[in-house]
Amino acid sequence: MRRKNKLTVVEGNMISEGKFTAKDIAEKPELFLSGHRACAGCAAPTVLRLIMKATRGPTIVTNATGCMEVSATIYPYTSWAIPWLHTAFETAGANASGIESALKILRKKGRIEDKQVDVIAFAGDGGTYDIGIQALSGAVERGHDFLYVLYDNEAYMNTGIQRSGGTPLGASTTTSQAGSVVPGKLENKKPIADIMVAHEMPYVATASPFYWKDLIVKARKGIEVNGPAFLHVFAPCPRGWRSDPSKSIELSRLAVETCIFPLWEAVNGEYQLSIPSKVIALAPQKKKPVKDYLQVQGRFRHLFTPKYEKILDEIQRITDERWNKLLKKCGMTQPKNA
């Protein structure tokens, strides 16, 4: 009955990066189909579609309530070409627990085919950082074998851009409004992926849709690992971020280049920078100032006024501090001139 909580990633069992060529991906049937009603420029459907390209066989997907749930499964339509379940907002972790346990026992009893069926849970930042963290933490502690994907658009976008635990410092949302005395959100983003690493789970990674191959490979690793895996994916939201809908993928690149959202993975708790961020660690002059990222988003517009410009410095300071901490965890240190 007991599951091992600490499980090793067997390198030999991992799909090689080379297998996910653009051709492979183009040829693989779509599992997340077009026709959904996500907003123009929304990065989340791109994230879902790419992740579904990483599947290795029969897969069941579960979704927390959120943008991707309400836009892709409007009865009697669906964008899902595979079995899919939604129950509530805070339940992605518990859904996965139930599905995985049922598959396990039904296989054992010979009531379904004795074949691996993978389980993937998708949830937004509200469903992960805030209301769903308990169910997620419990499912990971119990060691269920599933991949949890957080698509992070940094606020409750589905309900109209309210701040979440994943909203960054200084962002103006409808519940952390920038006004004459308040400069947008006063608190910084919760380090959710580090919190998941602290669960001593086998696989945690961050990813960005601009680096699509890195994203797909990480999703595949998360699927292949025995036990729980957590993937934190950056997903720009033009409506909520007040950004150009044609720039979402560019923004997901800038977030990495400014080290606002560095890419890394932690296999059995061992941190390692992924190539796009490693390049910056090795050549710090390539690290772009956070301003480059912030100035193209309306949610940070007020920070570019004399009244609140000191928040910009604070964001840069926090970004640097978190980046340096990450480098330490990865066994790398920033050269002094950085």
Added chain:
Amino acid sequence: MKSVVKQETLGLNGDEAVAYAAKQSDVDVVAAYPITPQTIIVEKFSEYVANGQVNTEFICTESEHSAMTACLAASATGARTFTASASAGLALMHEMLFVTSGCRAPVVMAIANRALSAPLNIHGDHSDAMAERDSGWVQIYAENVQEVYDSIFQAFRIGEHLDVQLPVMVGLDGFTLSHSLENVQVLADDVVKKFVGIRQLPTVLTHEGKTVPYKLDPKNPMTMGPVAFPNYYFEFKRQQEEAMRNALKIIPQVHDEYAEISGRSYGDGLLDAYKLEDAEITIVCIGSTAGTVKTVTDDLRTEGVKAGLLRIRTFRPFPREGIIKALAQAKAVAVMDKSMSFGGNGGAVFHEVRHALYDAKTHPYVVNYVYGLGGRDTSPSQIRGIYEDLQKILQTKHVDELVRYVGLRE
């Protein structure tokens, strides 16, 4: 009765009887969280797991909310699922109870009925389950430990019936039944196995026009739990009501079939009448209190008083027509409620019974007695007092107070 099967007698308390029945029902997934007075159920089940006596995935979740969710998700994957809770735990599940019935997942849950906070109280009353009466679950309340045991099997058969497909909760009064030891006649494993069978799945039509089993199955992809806007939502809810109506027919069928095997019956499975044929003054109640009422009824009968009892075993679906029929000859009725409906002019059972009688040919006096909240004991003399009140109402043809409280300091 008829040719009943051979049975063994075990000393079990209510919680143990539930766990034993769940063990015999070949449940695929149990997801649960402990709460007094339900804890013995999960502890006992854990013992079965530890000793390899069950072939079940046992998920000890981090909350009742996740316990219900995991049961729902496992049920959606095709598994037979079971859980148990009480009080605050059931209240925490509230959101998911509606999702479970809405997804038509036949999860079975035992509720060791307990008071709700505040003030905190671990003892028995019906506040927890009554607050969930509109959650789309079939609700059965047991009178004694034997009935608790028997009801679990019936719950699986009722919920999983292809015309029903609804979750079922079986209520056992906290401590009064959950922790009271009784001699329980238990069926042999193979008899239970034959009775409950393997979970059958209804078929549904996919968007591709295929008829497939209703479950998450990679071979037949299905989107479960979608968004339904005003153009579709209403029909989903109407179908749930239809399933409840079907349950009203299925419950007596399952009950009778079980009675044939076990030799035990509880009225028709919906209502359990006691000395009601010629009763002029009648008490209507739910759960273990019926035992006390029966004793008092017997006493009054020896004194020549035409007293009777109607125990509501199935509260959802509410057996409206059965109530009208059962109370046809009653002249005064006292409905007992072990929970409050604040500001509602009486308790939930009172509302329903009085409402049903509006369509009856004769209209007895119907009064309400709220009793036993937070586990306060209700004695035979208090029950006698209720019958005496009814006699007084008949003599004076006058009702002083519609809603009264039993054994309360005012």
